[in-house]
Amino acid sequence: MNCKEASRQLTRHEAGRHDPDLVAHLQKCAKCRALSEDLTKLSEWARQLFEGSETPPDFSHRVPRGVRHASARGFFWKPALAVTCLVVGCSLALFWTFMSFTPSELQVADSDPSYAEESPTTIVIDSEPRQGTGDTLEMEEVPEFPSRIEFRESKWHRDFYIRNVSH
Amino acid sequence: MENALCLSDILAGGDHTLVAAYLKGNQVAFQTLVERYQRRLINYINLSVHDYELAVDLAQETFIRVYRHAESYEARYNFSTWLYRIATNLIIDEIRRRKRRNRFLFENFFFLLSRKELSNSLPDESRSPEKTYGRKEKLERIQNAIDSLPPKYRLAFVLKEIQDLPYEEISDILNISPGTVKSRIHRAKMLLREKLSGIL
Ligand SMILES: [Zn+2]
Numbered sequence: 001m002n003c004k005e006a007s008r009q010l011t012r013h014e015a016g017r018h019d020p021d022l023v024a025h026l027q028k029c030a031k032c033r034a035l036s037e038d039l040t041k042l043s044e045w046a047r048q049l050f051e052g053s054e055t056p057p058d059f060s061h062r063v064p065r066g067v068r069h070a071s072a073r074g075f076f077w078k079p080a081l082a083v084t085c086l087v088v089g090c091s092l093a094l095f096w097t098f099m100s101f102t103p104s105e106l107q108v109a110d111s112d113p114s115y116a117e118e119s120p121t122t123i124v125i126d127s128e129p130r131q132g133t134g135d136t137l138e139m140e141e142v143p144e145f146p147s148r149i150e151f152r153e154s155k156w157h158r159d160f161y162i163r164n165v166s167h
Numbered sequence: 168m169e170n171a172l173c174l175s176d177i178l179a180g181g182d183h184t185l186v187a188a189y190l191k192g193n194q195v196a197f198q199t200l201v202e203r204y205q206r207r208l209i210n211y212i213n214l215s216v217h218d219y220e221l222a223v224d225l226a227q228e229t230f231i232r233v234y235r236h237a238e239s240y241e242a243r244y245n246f247s248t249w250l251y252r253i254a255t256n257l258i259i260d261e262i263r264r265r266k267r268r269n270r271f272l273f274e275n276f277f278f279l280l281s282r283k284e285l286s287n288s289l290p291d292e293s294r295s296p297e298k299t300y301g302r303k304e305k306l307e308r309i310q311n312a313i314d315s316l317p318p319k320y321r322l323a324f325v326l327k328e329i330q331d332l333p334y335e336e337i338s339d340i341l342n343i344s345p346g347t348v349k350s351r352i353h354r355a356k357m358l359l360r361e362k363l364s365g366i367l
Pocket of ligand 1: 029031
């Protein structure tokens with residue numbers, strides 16, 4: 001047995017210390033004898049850490065109290081969570097409904113009398129391009145649920161429509 | 168009279184008998200289980216997290232979980248194994264919480280894996296061998312040295328050397344092989360010996 005094997009055996013179990021090979025090694029190796037003595041003392045002191053431990057006098061009564069407290073907390077907590085989920089769910093449903101009425105893209109039509117008849121809502125877009133804004137369109141009025149956007153006829157608008165929208 | 172005898176039999180019985188009685192609605196059986204393990208459990212948690220008040224709270228939480236989930240207890244394990252396992256999970260949660268709360272402090276206290284860093288983390292007792300220590304001071308220093316061990320070594324050491332549990336049970340509690348348990352305890356003892364060479 002070498003020192004490494006001896007140290008492994010010494011840290012394992014009290015019973016292992018009676019192993020003849022280990023006993024023979026300890027007789028001739030002062031280093032491992034010192035290790036054996038230190039580990040024995042360490043174990044003795046470690047046991048005292050348990051002997052000195054304390055328990056609060058009312059601990060065994062705290063547990064049922066803790067269970068009741070936790071149950072009571074759960075009793076209020078679960079309905080509160082359910083109500084919160086309901087409110088969030090309704091809000092999301094309303095939001096989704098609102099969004100579903102918004103057109104995904106703006107439908108731009110040329111001035112067509114038939115459209116004008118059908119269209120209850122008309123968005124007025126600048127009749128003339130503003131100075132310095134180039135081709136930017138700026139809305140003056142946005143109805144809540146626009147069904148269609150119609151240009152007020154002008155040469156610039158027609159050119160813009162042909163250039164940018166109608167491909 | 169017969170009921171009284173039955174109750175005394177239950178209370179004097181093993182953990183399995185007490186758990187079975189509790190599952191049938193016997194609250195005294197549960198109380199008996201608490202009284203049987205409270206000291207050991209608080210000691211184990213206290214030495215693992217080094218905070219007595221927190222240890223009492225976590226021990227209470229452990230028993231509350233037992234109280235609520237007793238029906239999921241498998242009788243093929245010791246009751247103590249199950250109890251210690253719940254407590255160990257709470258200890259690990261606490262260690263993780265500390266890590267998140269104060270990463271720097273956590274690294275300095277618990278993650279000093281190399282021997283050199285560990286040696287530097289506490290005052291070196293070996294440099295003052297002539298100094299004599301009182302019992303209380305010695306125990307404090309040993310507790311501090313245990314506290315300075317990385318958690319994986321600390322838990323194995325406390326379960327074996329302080330709680331005196333068999334290797335097989337520690338293996339079930341920590342969910343590692345018995346060989347790994349032995350190796351961790353060996354490492355823990357060698358580190359502690361090095362740290363405490365002046366007072367052993
Ligand atoms: Zn040797």
